[in-house]
Amino acid sequence: MSRWHKAFIAASLGMAATAGLVVTSSIPSQAATSLVINYRCTGGVAGSGVELEARMTPQVQAGRMDVRWDISYTDDLQRFGSPGFFPAGSSLHLEGVVDISGAWNGQLKPRGGKTQQQLVPGDYLELPEGLSDGAALDRAGTIRFRPGGLNLKFTPAEGDVKINGNDPRIQYEGTWNQVYTAPTYSDYLSDIQKTDGLHAKASFEFIGTKVAYIGRREQNLSKIQVLIDGEPATPEFVEPGKDTSGNDMTGTKSQEVLWTSPQRSYGPHTIQIVNTEGKVAYLDAFQVITGDIPEPPEYDKATCTMLGSPGAIDVVVPGSSPTGTGTQTPTDDPTDPPTDDPNDPDPNDPDPNDPDPDPDDNDVDSHATIGGDFVQVVTPSGTATATATVTPKSTGPTATKYYRAQVANTPSGGVDTGVAPDEERPPFGLMASGMALVMSTAGGGLLLRRRKAAHAGGAQ
DSSP states (O other), X not given: OXXXXXXXXXHHHHHHHHHHHHHHTTSOOOOOEEEEEEEEEESGXXXXXXXXEEEEEEEEETTEEEEEEEEEESOTTSOOBOOSOBOTTOEEEEEEEEEEEESSOEEEOOEEEEEOOSBOTTOBOOOOSOEEEEEEOOOOEEEXXXXXXXXXXXXXXXXXXXXXXXXXXXXXXXXXXXXXXXXXGOOGGGEEEEEOOTTOEEEEEEEESEEEEEEEEOTTOOOEEEEETTEEEEEEEEOTTBOTTSOBOSSOEEEEEEEEOOOOOSEEEEEEEEEOSSSXXXXXXXXEEEOOOSSOOGGGOEEEEEESOOOOEEEEEOOSSOBTSOOOOOOOOTXXXXXXXXXXXXXXXXXXXXXXXXTTOOOGGGSOSSSOBEEEEEOOTTSSOOOEEEOOOOOSTTSOOOBOOEEOSOOTXXXXXXXXXXXXXXXXXXXXXXXXXXXXXXXXXXXXHHHHHHHTTSOO
């Protein structure tokens, strides 16, 4: 291979590499576009009312579309609360609804859950880190993502929790005293509630499926009546002065399960113990038991309602023949006489897109309150531009109003302004500079080689 041939190949490779660098650098980063939805939830774990903010972010790429919802509390002082005493492992599950139309029709249901630590009534519940759902996509066109409802479910963990006798949720009637005990007695948390008053009572409201009464067994203790949800239990009376075989006690046994309720439906219940004699009676703790609950109980469900109309997001899926996403430019026949198209806008109309030309129009539907009447069109990864199309202003109750979606992330290299990047412009200057650099490099190399050849005795 001649030296001239080698030099030509080297120059060609340099030009190709430089051109590839120039073209690649012209593709901008894509901004993730989100839509903010606000909900108010009531009932169940939401109590009198909790407000949430959901940020919907759709993504379309590689033959698949996905939707992510990021959920947060609007007010730190208003959160979902635990309805009762539960061991670690309870879960809070949220499921949103996104209506899809256009090139793909149906629904996506972003969902997610969060496992909770051990809970007592009123403890704040932690939200899932995010909700997500997706589906395969096999066609081009415009896809509209419109947020819908939000469902919330709480599933209590299976297990039991002990509630000490000094818990303020236990209501006492009559004379009761808290006695701190030595470790040798092994009372729960080293204390116990004691009474010798006739008809002294202790009541406790709980949420679960079973409950147990825990106390001491020893000589000469009062007979205790037990009521569950206001009705006498079975058996109705407990005799802590006797052992489990019915014989009189000859010592002291601590943390004895004196009575356990039968299985009941999940929900709120009340247990009450009553001292039926003027002798000593003890209460060490109540034990709340929650059985296996395969489905989230209706009692804990909250109803969430969307506040306002957040709008929608349109995503253009490029393809060889996108359906319904492009328009053709008509070609005029030079032989046709000039005619006035009745569909052309009036040059005297200051706003041809306004269906109501009345300047004194005060119609609420015709004025956007959040960012203008826009539908955000986001071009997915792999293309170079992102555009927004203007939707005509609403003219009545049947018209649909869309708002400009919010940009959650700033593109790499961009300014943190909170808006999407400008439409891309071809980098003609950069490409021209690159080509000039390549040509000057190749020309300089060829000239240097000719001089070396002449110095050695002539070109070969």
